[in-house]
Amino acid sequence: SYVLTQPPSVSVAPGKTATFTCGGNNIRTKSVHWYQQNPGQAPVLVISYDVDRPSGIPERFSGSNSGNTATLTITRVEAGDEADYYCQVWDSSGDHPVFGGGTKLTVL
């Protein structure tokens, strides 16, 4: 099964930029999706297909994908952005989605 690796935590001051990485073997060949999950709530899709923002997601959220690393970037971080962030791809060999371990964002 395809493996996605995320750092467990990221800390950033309000107003600064938060960067989340998602590592996978030749991940550039896959479409990467990102979800935000607040405590006790369901995940919310914030970036799909590497770079697309679903309706209602602020422009502060952006994504990229190159080589063995996909990246989610949040600019002008706010206290309300504090949450867990998960990346996800489709494992074509197993025909199912695969999630990374998630990264917890702490806003200092």
Added chain:
Amino acid sequence: QVQLVQSGAEVKTPGASVRISCKAHGDTFSDSIVHWVRQAPGQRLEWVGWINGGNGYTKYLQKLQDRVTISRDTSATTVYMDLSRLESGDTAVYFCANSTFGSSSADYWGQGTLVTVSP
């Protein structure tokens, strides 16, 4: 925009079975793949299985394959997940989520159902 509403929390003893439902409001599942994803306390999201809302075809996580069954009703507005021979390791919040055909992302999620397995 479809809204997914799941059934309420369950408490079960080891060895029992549980059924969780996921109802679509505002649309049907006939043009969707519906996933079940679980999250044990403090752990990552783990895909459990999916069902094609149009033809009923299913796919399951290999380690759960002999214990999980996903089904849908004939109107394709409700999807069910049955999990048998429950173990303490099955304690988790179970989410349903749907993807339109051809999409690899989970676009809409239910609110989650806590299943607690305890003696």
